[in-house]
Amino acid sequence: MTAKTRYFFVGSALVLVLGLGIGTVAYYGGVPGGLFAASPGSEELQYVPQDAAVVAYADVRAVMQSELRQRLLKLDEESEERGRDEFLRETGIDIERDIEHVVAYMAPEEAGERAPNGMVLARGRFNAPKIEALVTGHGGRVESYKGKKIYTSVEGKGGHAGGQKMAMCFVEDGLAVMGRDDLVRQAVDRGGRGGNIMDNAEFRSRIEGMQGGSMWAVGRFDRVASTAKLPNEINDRIPPITWFSASGSVNGGMRATVKAEVQTDEAAKNLRDIIQGFMALARMSAGNRPEMQALWPELELGGTGKTVTIGFSVSSELLDALTKAGESRRKPGKIGARIE
């Protein structure tokens, strides 16, 4: 082997080793700052318990500033602005600018429980004094718990869900948690340290596969389905799904991928066949209407082994058509004009 050849192979091995080394470091914990910074939402996930059934993330700022939202806004701009202004006035929070991202989770429902067993964590800029004034102004209470202020709902005024008090707390500067009182207190106890969902290897691998989208959700379908109480007709016909995940990104239109995991390769094949059948049926029903075909979202069915994936994108043309339809519905027609 000549020296030139040897240098080539050494160089090649160096690139590989260095690349894989950096990737490994990024994978196990990340490197602070810039390119290798922990992905958005990862700090909030420290407050999500290990046994959560579903966890979801939304990049609120990206969604609010997307072209998609601007288009949807046109459908009902007036009431949207009114609602936003009212919320800003009451809480001091401009949803469009002050909230960066939101993480929410749902824990498996325990027997006899009627309250929503979940919590929302919002990262952003909050006007704490204004929020405190709002809570106390509506009869809520401010309690001190392990050095944090917990704002709890007022009893007997609908602030209770299924007999449980609702609460809110700023667990960190710029991080608000909202949910059932006991869960909020658990979040304060946890303090973003240890025993969180990222210690659950099954969740961790799936969550890490979701990064990059404007929003995503990962969950145990079997646990959610038992809570959702799906009709027997559906439960009997679809193969038992164990995990599901969905991720999407928005801008001019929307692009999303939904992934389901089942127990066997055979079940995955059956599920793919069922979905393919539905897709074909839907396409057939739109077959004699070219305008509907043009608006049809691009669907892509895939997956390997025990997974089934459906990717779809909603084009900006479809959104334009919906916007136009919304606008024409709002404009008074001939009958409407006569009545006016």
Add this chain to the structure above:
Amino acid sequence: MNPSATDPVVSSAASPARTGPSFVAAALRVFDLSLGQMLWSRRTVFLALVVGAPLAVGVLFRVLEAFGIGPRVGQNLVSGTTVFGGMMWLLYLRFIVPVLGVFYGTALVADEVEDKTITYLFVRPVPRSAVLAGKYLAYLATTVCVVLPSVVLLFFLVVPMGKGSLAAAFPDLLVDLGLLALGLAAYGAVFAFIGAWLKYPLVTGLFFAFGWEQIALVLPGYLRKFTVAYYLQALVPHAMPTEGLGSVVQALFREVPSPAASIAYLLGMTVVFVYLAGRMAARREYVLEQ
């Protein structure tokens, strides 16, 4: 093993008392000799172009992103992870891996025949199959050491675009590297056999990679099982991009083997075709055109 005309040519038949090196030692000697020949040959330019093109595209994406023109599907901005997945499918799996397999695999024997140097190799006291095995290993080392680092560089170039996470995409990169190595091994073995068997293997190889494989994959039925791509595509961790009618049809009839079965088939295919290529090289009489 310098193919010099002044070297004494001693065949095992001419001197039964002298025993040649073992199969493994002979294959490693040929491997060592062939490495340099493969790396610094006229094909190097082609290799550099094929592997450099995706990197150039990656750099272009980054420059465009810096100017606020990120990669899009329709009007939607797509993340770097999706772009990387698409490039893996469209550039590496469907083009680079088969094309390297065709050009290098078919040339293992054909080049020696064309250059009329095969005699120098085959008169040495080493098994002919060891010559082929050594050359095949050299092909594998060369292509793997060129393709894999380029994929790693592309990963770092493209994945961070549009909020893509390196950490999240890293496990997929490992799968990609593994399946590319497996793909290069399997395609190389198939084309090494074609190269050892046929007189004009390049045309046949190109037809196999870009004719037969493309057609068989979109046809319903079992024909796809006689392709390498069928097993390779089953291992890809990224979603299949829909860039044409072929992909749509393929997605419609998509029935994929399990990852374990795919790996077993690809490894089996590699071993069987390298063996067949060695056997063909050992038995076939290569006629050098004057």
